[in-house]
Amino acid sequence: MLRAMPASLPVTFAAGADGPWRITRIQPVAGAPMSAAARLAVHEAAPSPEPGWTWHLSGVTSHLRYTAAGERGALAARQPALGRAEATRGALIPLRKSEAWWDLAQDERRAILAETSRHIAIGLDYLPAIARRLVHCREVGGPFDFLTWFEFAPQDEAAFDELLARLRATEEWRHVTRECEVRLEQIPIR
Amino acid sequence: MLRAMPASLPVTFAAGADGPWRITRIQPVAGAPMSAAARLAVHEAAPSPEPGWTWHLSGVTSHLRYTAAGERGALAARQPALGRAEATRGALIPLRKSEAWWDLAQDERRAILAETSRHIAIGLDYLPAIARRLVHCREVGGPFDFLTWFEFAPQDEAAFDELLARLRATEEWRHVTRECEVRLEQIPIR
Numbered sequence A, B: 001m002l003r004a005m006p007a008s009l010p011v012t013f014a015a016g017a018d019g020p021w022r023i024t025r026i027q028p029v030a031g032a033p034m035s036a037a038a039r040l041a042v043h044e045a046a047p048s049p050e051p052g053w054t055w056h057l058s059g060v061t062s063h064l065r066y067t068a069a070g071e072r073g074a075l076a077a078r079q080p081a082l083g084r085a086e087a088t089r090g091a092l093i094p095l096r097k098s099e100a101w102w103d104l105a106q107d108e109r110r111a112i113l114a115e116t117s118r119h120i121a122i123g124l125d126y127l128p129a130i131a132r133r134l135v136h137c138r139e140v141g142g143p144f145d146f147l148t149w150f151e152f153a154p155q156d157e158a159a160f161d162e163l164l165a166r167l168r169a170t171e172e173w174r175h176v177t178r179e180c181e182v183r184l185e186q187i188p189i190r
Helices: A069-078 A100-102 A106-116 A119-124 A155-167 B069-076 B099-103 B108-118 B121-125 B153-166
Strands: A008-014 A019-032 A039-043 A053-060 A091-097 A130-136 A144-154 A176-186 B010-016 B020-030 B039-043 B053-060 B089-097 B131-136 B147-151 B176-186
Touching: A008 A130, A008 A144, A019 B131, A053 A130, A053 A144, A091 A155, A106 A119, A119 A155, A144 A155, B010 B147, B020 B153, B069 B121, B089 B153, B099 B153, B108 B121, B121 B153, B147 B153
Parallel strands: none
Antiparallel strands: A008 A039, A008 A053, A019 A039, A019 A176, A091 A144, A091 A176, A130 A144, B010 B039, B010 B053, B020 B039, B020 B176, B089 B147, B089 B176, B131 B147
8 A cells, every 4th residue: 555654744834043944935825924934944743832933834744635546646656755855945835725615525625626626637747846745734723724835946946836826727726715825945054 | 505513613522520421331342441430521622621630532523524415415404403402312432543544545435434334324324313523633633533422312322322333334444443432421400
């Protein structure tokens, strides 16, 4: 059996004065903006706030919510690991979806996400260039439902922009009520 | 659009010296047992532990994970509200499923739960007698994935026992690694 990641790993994104990622831009796409900060750190742990943190968002990795077995096989064959040396660009995109979305039955959400909006197929078009991790936070509270994380090489930044544009043009994205784009550059280790 | 319950309501089950439900039995069905206690209280809130609590389990209500639109319609038409005056018997059944279960793709889990095991159809057979609420806790941590809650009248207790027996005989239940049955009687208000 394929296993993409450990089940229910806690992940905390901490923005503030410290961290290996320089925040190059924080742009509200839908809904309320987020506060500016200089750096971002990613901790595979529950939040343990430090004085230098300006804000933090946390959640857990989880099981697949929509992906079917065949799609999972295609994804697993092509998706890269996090932490590749060449992937010095990143993005954290927190998202919230409407209550009307969450009120839909499972098959209705799957139909919009996978069949109509081709979310899984669009994502496949950008593998293996763009590594990603989905962190769930709806059940742990807070202003977002998902914290989406991406890593890619500088030469793949245009492809990443295209991926975002294609997803934001889908019917699924009509249900996104809050979205912020935090763009990042890894600070070289001296 | 049908709406069964508010999205992501926190729920805490607190066992100890106090509470409107008398614990008549705590029986391990699979895996480790739970500690004995006299009473149970249900709080629609995040846990705020009190000195009298022996143990507590908490989580959140959430969106439908497997139910299709047609099934939701059938359920909504028949499922009773919580808190009916005649429903003076109850049960809290915390469950954990195997890592192999959570590693399955969404369509594989749906196939076992709905098509092979007929979980949703079996549940429908006991409506409107048995009111229920599903509380999710996998994403918030702790020893269980779900806290299942049931309320019914004393004359429906045999039907409830039958419901449990039918579910436990399904293929889905082979993936249940821990299950405890906490049976309850409401204490009459004087």
